[in-house]
Amino acid sequence: MKQYATHPDMRPDWTIDQKWEDYTAENHEVWRILYNRQHKILENRACDQFMHGLDELSITPHELPDFRRLSDMLYKKTRWTIVCVAGLIPGEAFHSHLAKRQFPITYWIRPKEKIDYLKEPDLFHDLYGHVPMLTDPVYADYIQEFGKGGVKATQLGAETQLTRLYWYTIEFGLMNTPKGIRIYGAGIMSSLTESIYSLESDIPNRIGFDLERMLRTRYKSNDLQQTYFVIDSFQQLMDATKPDFAPIYQRVKKQEELRPFYILPTDKVYSLGKANKN
Numbered sequence: 001m002k003q004y005a006t007h008p009d010m011r012p013d014w015t016i017d018q019k020w021e022d023y024t025a026e027n028h029e030v031w032r033i034l035y036n037r038q039h040k041i042l043e044n045r046a047c048d049q050f051m052h053g054l055d056e057l058s059i060t061p062h063e064l065p066d067f068r069r070l071s072d073m074l075y076k077k078t079r080w081t082i083v084c085v086a087g088l089i090p091g092e093a094f095h096s097h098l099a100k101r102q103f104p105i106t107y108w109i110r111p112k113e114k115i116d117y118l119k120e121p122d123l124f125h126d127l128y129g130h131v132p133m134l135t136d137p138v139y140a141d142y143i144q145e146f147g148k149g150g151v152k153a154t155q156l157g158a159e160t161q162l163t164r165l166y167w168y169t170i171e172f173g174l175m176n177t178p179k180g181i182r183i184y185g186a187g188i189m190s191s192l193t194e195s196i197y198s199l200e201s202d203i204p205n206r207i208g209f210d211l212e213r214m215l216r217t218r219y220k221s222n223d224l225q226q227t228y229f230v231i232d233s234f235q236q237l238m239d240a241t242k243p244d245f246a247p248i249y250q251r252v253k254k255q256e257e258l259r260p261f262y263i264l265p266t267d268k269v270y271s272l273g274k275a276n277k278n
């Protein structure tokens with residue numbers, strides 16, 4: 001069972017105040033360590049949109065961002081805002097925030113002694129990984145559409161399928177760019193190991209984006225990914241997800257689910273993983 005956020009001051013929409021003044025010196029230090037470490041690694045690995053986003057929003061290692069300031073700046077770029085939450089919130093609440101262009105960010109950051117071990121998303125993942133991407137206009141619209149799609153998927157009993165789309169794009173997506181394959185997924189951006197592994201390891205598969213194929217593909221939530229999907233552009237993602245998913249869900253549910261490592265003859269293979277045991 002998932003443990004949802006609890007907090008004495010939580011509002012009905014699951015939001016709380018960040019209380020920036022309450023962060024300790026250690027909290028700011030953890031932010032700085034993680035930021036500097038990732039920044040070095042991501043220089044030639046993250047997509048340009050991510051690096052521009054950090055810049056445009058003045059997200060720096062210097063101190064933990066104040067959500068209100070950050071939210072105002074983001075609003076001016078793409079009309080998204082940031083809302084503060086105490087941790088994991090139910091899918092329904094999460095989707096309805098996204099549908100309103102509100103991105104939920106966890107207020108707490110991991111302790112220094114557990115800097116590389118994380119059971120659930122913290123502020124570093126939520127903010128560093130996700131927020132810079134929201135400065136890209138097409139991507140920003142995609143996340144809102146995803147939120148609306150989430151509300152609908154719940155009604156259609158297709159959360160499992162839609163969550164796979166979230167997982168393989170927003171969290172663990174790669175993009176083929178003129179400079180080579182780059183990272184855009186937030187789960188990769190915030191992970192030291194995975195930001196190198198996702199691009200350089202010969203273990204995972206890297207295959208071209210294919211909506212229905214993705215909706216059939218299971219994933220591992222507590223391990224490095226075994227397959228990454230590579231998009232050509234955010235516009236491709238927007239266009240491919242525009243159609244009504246109702247008939248697509250029906251079709252997909254009749255098909256076999258695919259193991260995280262499985263390769264189909266129709267896959268566009270960028271690199272075939274070494275551990276592939278089809």
Ligand code: PHE
Nearest residue numbers: 145146149241242243244245
């Ligand atoms: N077009 C999808 C639907 O009808 C909604 C959606 C958009 C889902 C973008 C995911 C991403 O359900």
Ligand code: FE
Nearest residue numbers: 121171186187
């Ligand atoms: Fe995330």
